[in-house]
Amino acid sequence: MLIFVLMLSFTEENYLKSLFQLTVETALKEEAGTNELAAHLGVKPATANDMLKKLKEKKLIKYEKYGKSSLTKEGKKIAIDVIRKHRLWETFLFEKLEFSWDEVHEVAEQLEHIQSKKLIDQLDKLLNYPVSDPHGDPIPNAKGELLILHQHTLAEELVGHQCKMTGVKDNSSAFLKYVDQLGLAINKNIKVIARHHYDDLIEIEVNGKRISVSPKFAENIFVVCTACKKKSKR
C-alpha cells in the first residue's frame, strides 16, 4: 500500500496558518476575505487569489469565486500542526537556548517548516509537554488538540478589579520589549486603579508601582480576572 504524503511548500503552509489565525483562532468569524488574507501574509491580493485556487484544488480550503475562504478539516489539521511546531520551537528557544521572548518568533517562523515527526515529538518531550509558549499562547498537543480559550484584555478590565496577565496579543519585538520595560510579564498581578477619561489612559498597579498605559497597549495584554473568575471562550 502506498501512502500519499501531501508535501506542502513553506508558502502553502504559511497560507494555511494565516487563514487559521484569521478565523478559527480568533473565533470571531469562520471565514476570511482574499484581501484580508493577502494583507496578513504581506502579499498582493492577486497573489493570494492564485494560491486560494491552488489550495482549493488540494482540498485544503473551501473557496468560491468572489466568496470568503475557510479551512477544510484537512487544512485545519495542517495549520494546527504548523502552529504546534512554531510554539514548541519558541518554547525551546526560550527555555533551552536563552532567547528572550521578543527574539523567538522570528526564528520560529523558519523552524516551523522543518519536516520530521520524530523531531517535534522529541522536542515536546524534552520540554516536558508544555501547554503554552513564551507569549502565553496555547500549544496544540500531538493529537492536534488546541485549547482555544478567550482571554479578555486589560482594556476590558473593570476599575478596581485585580487580574493576572496571561499573555500578549501583539507578538512584535517592539511591543514585547516595551512590556518588559514597564515591568509587566506573564503571571504578574495587575490591579486596575483608574481610567482617565481625559486622555483614555488606564492606570494600573503592578509590582507595587502605579503606571499608566494607553488603550492600544492594554488591548494587547491578555488577563484573567482573579476577582470575577468568569469563564469565557476565545
Place this chain on the structure above:
Amino acid sequence: MLIFVLMLSFTEENYLKSLFQLTVETALKEEAGTNELAAHLGVKPATANDMLKKLKEKKLIKYEKYGKSSLTKEGKKIAIDVIRKHRLWETFLFEKLEFSWDEVHEVAEQLEHIQSKKLIDQLDKLLNYPVSDPHGDPIPNAKGELLILHQHTLAEELVGHQCKMTGVKDNSSAFLKYVDQLGLAINKNIKVIARHHYDDLIEIEVNGKRISVSPKFAENIFVVCTACKKKSKR
C-alpha cells in the same frame, strides 16, 4: 553605514557546500567539474551550469567557461558555516533528542539552512562545544576553523595491526545500520586478522568476535592505527 548581508537561498548554500565537500574537505583536489558537481547535488549539468555562473557573479566561486570550479575565500567561509550548522544539528538530534546516527542526516539537511547566529552559537554552548558529530566528522568552530585531518580507512590498514574506529565516510542510513548490525561503532577497537585474497574480504576482530567485511565496506570506515601512531593529513 549600511551593512550588506549577502542573503543566499537554500539552493545556493547547497551548491557551495557540495563544492566544498568535493574539493577542500577531501583534499584530493582543489576544483571540481560541472558534471561532477551536478551529480553530487542530484541535478542535471545544465542546471548546475546556470548556478555556477550565478555564484561566480556573486564572487563566491572561481569559474571559467569549460573550466573547473573552486570556492573563493568568501565562498569557503559560507560553506564551512553551513557544514558547522549541519553537524551541530546532527549532534543535537543525537545527544538531546534520542535520534540514532542513521536518522540525523536527513533532518540536518533541512536545519542547516536556518538563519540565526544566536541559535547556532547557543546550540554549540548547550552541547558543550562538541568537536565532532555522530559520524565522527569534525565540527568547525564559531570562527570557521575546521580541523581537516586525513584519517585512513580500514581498507588501508595492515594485517596484524590494531586500530580504532574514528568515523564513517558513507553517511547513508543503509550503511550506518549495517555498521550497527556488525557491532561496529566509533571508538571500537578493531584488529585486522587477515586479508582473504580469494574474494578480497578483510577479516577483523571486534568485540572479541571475528567477522569478515568487504573492501567496499572497509573503505567507508575511518580508523586510526593504535600501533603505528603515524600522523597524517586528510
Place this chain on the structure above:
DNA sequence: TTAATTTGTTAGACTAGCCTAACAATAATA
C-alpha cells in the same frame, strides 16, 4: 592525428511564487 568519448554549454520550456494594471462583482452610501 584523426575519431570517438566525455564533459560542458546553450536554447527553450516549465512551475512556483510573486508583481502591476485593468477590470468585474459586491457592498456601502447618498
Place this chain on the structure above:
DNA sequence: TATTATTGTTAGGCTAGTCTAACAAATTAA
C-alpha cells in the same frame, strides 16, 4: 435605487530553479 467605494479576479510579466534536446569543446583512444 443609483452612484461610489471596496473587494476580488484576470491577464500578462518577472525571477529562481529545474528540465530536455541540441550542440560545442576538450580529452582519450585508436
